Amino acid sequence: MVTGSQPVVHARALTCPNCGGNVELRGFAHTRSAVCIQCLSILDASTPEVTILQRFDERTRVQPLIPLGKRGKIRNTLYEVIGFQVRTVTIDGTDYSWHEYLLFNPYEGFRYLTVYNGHWNDVRTLPEVPLFTTAGGRKAVVHRGITFRHFQTALATTTFVMGEFPWQVRTGEQVQTEDFIAPPLMLSAETTEDEVTWSRSEYIEGAAVWQAFQLPGAPPPAQGVFANQPAPQTSGGSLWGVFFKFFLIWLALLAGLRFLSQNKQVYDSALQLANGQQVITGTFDLPGRTSNAAIEIRTEGSGYYHLGLVNQGTGRAIEFARNVGAQDTVIVPNVAAGRYYLRIDPEIDAGRKFMGRISVRRDVPQTFWIWLALPFLLIPPVLESMRGGNFEARRWQESDYAQ
Amino acid sequence: MTAQNALCPGCGAPLSFLWSSAVQTACPYCHAIIVRHDVDLEKIGTVADLPPDASPIQLRTEGIFENRAFVVVGRIAYAWEQGRWNEWHIVFNDGRSGWLSDAQAEYAVSFLVDQPGTLPEPGAIRRGQAFALHGAEYFATTLTRARYEGFEGDLPFTTQDHSTMLFADLRTSDGRFGTIDYSETPPLLYLGRAVGFEELSMKGLREFEGW
Numbered sequence: 001m002v003t004g005s006q007p008v009v010h011a012r013a014l015t016c017p018n019c020g021g022n023v024e025l026r027g028f029a030h031t032r033s034a035v036c037i038q039c040l041s042i043l044d045a046s047t048p049e050v051t052i053l054q055r056f057d058e059r060t061r062v063q064p065l066i067p068l069g070k071r072g073k074i075r076n077t078l079y080e081v082i083g084f085q086v087r088t089v090t091i092d093g094t095d096y097s098w099h100e101y102l103l104f105n106p107y108e109g110f111r112y113l114t115v116y117n118g119h120w121n122d123v124r125t126l127p128e129v130p131l132f133t134t135a136g137g138r139k140a141v142v143h144r145g146i147t148f149r150h151f152q153t154a155l156a157t158t159t160f161v162m163g164e165f166p167w168q169v170r171t172g173e174q175v176q177t178e179d180f181i182a183p184p185l186m187l188s189a190e191t192t193e194d195e196v197t198w199s200r201s202e203y204i205e206g207a208a209v210w211q212a213f214q215l216p217g218a219p220p221p222a223q224g225v226f227a228n229q230p231a232p233q234t235s236g237g238s239l240w241g242v243f244f245k246f247f248l249i250w251l252a253l254l255a256g257l258r259f260l261s262q263n264k265q266v267y268d269s270a271l272q273l274a275n276g277q278q279v280i281t282g283t284f285d286l287p288g289r290t291s292n293a294a295i296e297i298r299t300e301g302s303g304y305y306h307l308g309l310v311n312q313g314t315g316r317a318i319e320f321a322r323n324v325g326a327q328d329t330v331i332v333p334n335v336a337a338g339r340y341y342l343r344i345d346p347e348i349d350a351g352r353k354f355m356g357r358i359s360v361r362r363d364v365p366q367t368f369w370i371w372l373a374l375p376f377l378l379i380p381p382v383l384e385s386m387r388g389g390n391f392e393a394r395r396w397q398e399s400d401y402a403q
Numbered sequence: 404m405t406a407q408n409a410l411c412p413g414c415g416a417p418l419s420f421l422w423s424s425a426v427q428t429a430c431p432y433c434h435a436i437i438v439r440h441d442v443d444l445e446k447i448g449t450v451a452d453l454p455p456d457a458s459p460i461q462l463r464t465e466g467i468f469e470n471r472a473f474v475v476v477g478r479i480a481y482a483w484e485q486g487r488w489n490e491w492h493i494v495f496n497d498g499r500s501g502w503l504s505d506a507q508a509e510y511a512v513s514f515l516v517d518q519p520g521t522l523p524e525p526g527a528i529r530r531g532q533a534f535a536l537h538g539a540e541y542f543a544t545t546l547t548r549a550r551y552e553g554f555e556g557d558l559p560f561t562t563q564d565h566s567t568m569l570f571a572d573l574r575t576s577d578g579r580f581g582t583i584d585y586s587e588t589p590p591l592l593y594l595g596r597a598v599g600f601e602e603l604s605m606k607g608l609r610e611f612e613g614w
Contacts, residue, residue, distance in 0.1 A: 009457060009611045028457035028611065030507055032486060046486075106611040107459045108600050109508025125509065127597030129542045129574045143576065166507050167485060195530065195545045 009106070014043060014050050026069065026082040027104050027164050034164035042161065042169060056171045060160045062086050065115070065215070066101055068163045072213035074122060079103035079111055081213075083163035089154040089177075102165060110166065113209060114201065118222035119229060120209050121186065121201035130180070130187055130198060138401070141180045141187060143200075148180035148187045151227050151399045156190075179227055183395075186228035203228050225394040232391065239381040246377050254370055262288055262363035271344070273299060274353040279344040283312055284360060290336045291363040296329045297322065299356040303348030312339045331364065411435055413446045421462070421476035422494050425557030428477075438561050447563055453480050453553040458489050458505050459600075459608045462556045466503075466605035468512050468598070471495050475503070477556030481570075483549040492558055500559055502593060503603075504582075510603070511580040513595030522592060525569050525585040537594060541573040541581055 014023040016036035023043065025031050032046045033053060040061070042054040064084040066072075071080045083102030088095050098116035105111075112123035130141035130148070139150035158173045176191045184203035189196050203226070206219030222229075267284035286293055293309065302325045308317035309332055318335070322328050342358060396402065409418045413435030420428060427438050434449040464475040477492035488506035495501070501514040520536070532543045547570045551562050573581035574597075584591040 007461065007609055009609055011612045012455075029455045030457045105508075106457065106614055107508065107608070127509070127511070127574065127580065128576055128578045129544060131576045 014045060016041060016043060017050055018052055018055070024069075025164055026080055027166060028106060030104070030110075030166040031082075031164040032167055033169045035162050035169075037162060042171075044168065045164065046168075053168060054170050056160070060086075060171070062099070062160050062162075064099065064101065064162065065220075066113070066209070066213050070213050070215075072209075074103065074111060074113075074212055077105055077108050079105050079108075081163070083165045083169075084161070085158055085165075085169065086160035087156045088159045089156050091154065097159065102163065112199070115206075115209075116226065117224060118206055118220045119226035120204050120206050120219075121228070122204050123188075123199050123201045126187065126198040126200050128198070139180075143187055146182050146185065148182045148185070151179040151181045151186075151396075151401075153178045153400060181228045183228045184230040201228060203230060225391060225398070227395065227398065229395065231388050231395075239384045243377055243381040250370065250374065250377065254367055257367060257370070258365045261365040262291075263365060264362045265359060266293075266362050267342075267358070267360040269359075270355060270357050272353065273301075273303065273344075273346045273348065273356045275303075275346060275348045275350050277346065279342075279346070281342040281344070281358060283339050283341045285339055286335055286337055286360075286362050288337060288363060290334055292331050292333045292366065293335045293340075294329055294331045294361040294364040295342065296327070296359045296361070297324050297356060298327045298358075299324055300326075300354040301348060301352060302326070303346050305347070306345040308343040309335065310341055310343055311336075312341060314338075317343065331366065409444060411446075412437060412444045413449075418444075420557055421474070422492075422500070422557040424498070424500070424559065425476070427554075427558045427561045429555055431555075436563070438563075447561070450555075451553050453555065454487075456480070456487075456489070457611075458491075459508070459611070460489070460491050460503065460505055460605065461607070461609050464491075464605050464607045466493075466603040468493075468495075468501075468503075468603060471497075473501070473503075475556075476500075477554065477558045479554045479558065479562065480552040481549040482552040483547050487552060492556065501595070508600065509597070510600060511595055511597045512603075513580060513582060513593040516592040516594050519589070519592035522583055522590050523571075525590070528571050528583070536573070536581065536592070539575050539577075539579055541575055541579070543571045543583075544574045545572040546570070547572065 009028050012025050014025065014034060016023055016039060018041045019036060019039040021036050021038040023034050023036050025034060025045065034043050034045045036043060040056050040058060041052050044051045044053050066081050068081050068084060071078055081101050082104045085100050086097050087100060088097040098114055101113040103111040103113060114121045114123055128143065130143040133140050133142050135147050135149050141148050154177050155174055156177045158171050161169050161171060178189045180187045186201040188199050188201065206222065210219045266286060269281060271279050304323050306321045308319050310317040318332055320330060322330060411418050411430040411433060413430055414433035416430060416432040418428065418430060425439060429436055429450045435446045436448045436450050437444050438447050460475055462475055466473055473493040473495045475491045476494050479490045481488055488504060491503040491505060493501050493503045501512055504511045528543055530543055530546055533540055548567050549570055550567045554562055568586035571583040579596045581592065581594040
């Protein structure tokens with residue numbers, strides 16, 4: 001048969017021309033280069049006569065967290081880890097390295113898992129070209145309606161490779177990377193002389209990777225804040241939602257209290273006020289259950305007033321005093337139903353005399369405590385937003401826009 | 404689709420065309436490249452063995468694209484400096500034919516455009532260049548100089564007379580996909596879109612050892 005399409009595709013292996021070691025291939029004919037892990041030679045697997053592309057230093061050897069050949073389900077598709085590389089950027093003289101796992105499924109193709117300081121990302125190449133724009137005066141890209149803000153531009157160098165790759169991998173090879181973020185997503189452009197490749201990363205928890213690949217133990221803890229790490233509790237949104245619910249309950253309480261209160265005027269009368277002259281008002285009924293009575297005093301001149309709310313039946317008085325400039329309201333709590341009058345002893349400047357007015361309302365709604373509760377309700381969401389702001393500050397501290 | 408039976412002008416073996424409008428096919432027995440002129444078949448050479456390939460697709464694989472069933476009737480294997488890819492010739496129930504490209508298991512379906520309008524000259528096209536085609540803004544993402552590595556099955560044209568060809572891959576922000584094929588003058592334009600493997604619901608795929 002002419003056809004290269006045999007119905008069953010067989011796995012193959014190479015013999016390392018340097019050390020004679022066996023190099024097992026998992027990527028079938030996709031594999032263009034493979035690493036002999038015994039002698040750290042990169043082999044050209046694209047032609048029948050295997051040649052050495054490069055040899056690299058034993059000192060750079062890194063042990064991957066997920067072993068090559070391990071299979072795990074990512075987004076319901078089974079993948080096998082076939083390649084591993086370490087890539088390094090140098091920023092202000094400091095090297096930062098991350099690990100990339102190349103995953104392969106013969107039908108679905110290639111996928112990547114990256115990890116930096118315990119922060120994992122699930123990465124696929126993008127069949128689309130994002131459009132450049134600006135956001136807040138900075139470079140940004142738009143992809144499928146989402147704006148991604150520019151985070152960092154760097155030169156990434158491949159510093160260690162293991163396994164196999166569908167391209168000719170080399171240590172020391174450099175690409176320019178540009179990252180744009182919309183947590184938990186990130187778009188990255190890798191630019192070489194020949195092409196620009198866009199990929200889309202989605203932040204995933206290390207625990208999810210451990211579960212997918214059934215790895216022993218626990219994933220290394222994530223350190224710091226990563227570029228596209230979602231802010232805890234979705235950045236202030238959640239507690240504001242809780243606040244809003246509490247606020248509705250608060251409003252209902254306020255309305256209910258107003259609705260349930262009688263708030264009924266039971267007495268209103270003008271009176272003559274003069275120093276040392278006691279005034280006794282007419283009597284009035286305070287009806288209903290035991291509740292408050294609000295006594296409002298309006299005067300045309302200021303003075304100090306001793307007041308007594310006197311129960312006509314028992315003769316018992318509730319005494320209080322007030323300095324009144326022009327108007328004041330005294331709410332007397334827990335007044336039993338009954339017939340009452342007011343006794344007023346004014347202390348005003350000698351010789352002065354003016355008109356006043358006194359009115360009494362039964363069972364007024366007392367909303368002071370409810371109003372007092374409102375700022376307390378605000379504390380959790382405000383704190384959360386402040387923490388969120390701090391989280392964002394730590395995120396951008398790692399970017400090209402660090403202060 | 405009708406399977407037309409004819410005899411190979413090279414070895415006399417029976418040829419079964421998968422597609423009635425095939426212009427070129429390969430004899431699976433003697434490797435003859437056969438070009439059809441109306442009813443006559445002419446052997447114009449022999450095809451080399453295709454190198455080992457890891458595409459899950461093969462001749463007679465069936466699938467569905469945008470609610471229309473297709474079957475794979477042919478393949479052109481292309482090679483370039485950094486790798487190779489396949490253009491699978493697919494034919495739909497209504498006889499319309501298109502291409503399912505498979506580059507390292509990244510898939511796209513595209514169709515030849517009858518009236519491509521004015522396309523950049525091969526020497527003038529640049530990577531990153533944007534141009535409007537059929538109501539969308541396309542960007543030239545990759546320029547690839549490729550050669551035929553081989554073919555199998557039925558093709559709508561003949562692959563003779565080409566050593567290397569320039570291809571420009573075009574993409575948009577919303578997943579459309581296109582190729583300008585500079586193997587002819589004026590160049591050919593194919594437009595379509597990127598597709599996910601699952602989306603095509605393919606049957607009759609190859610199996611992979613261990614999977």
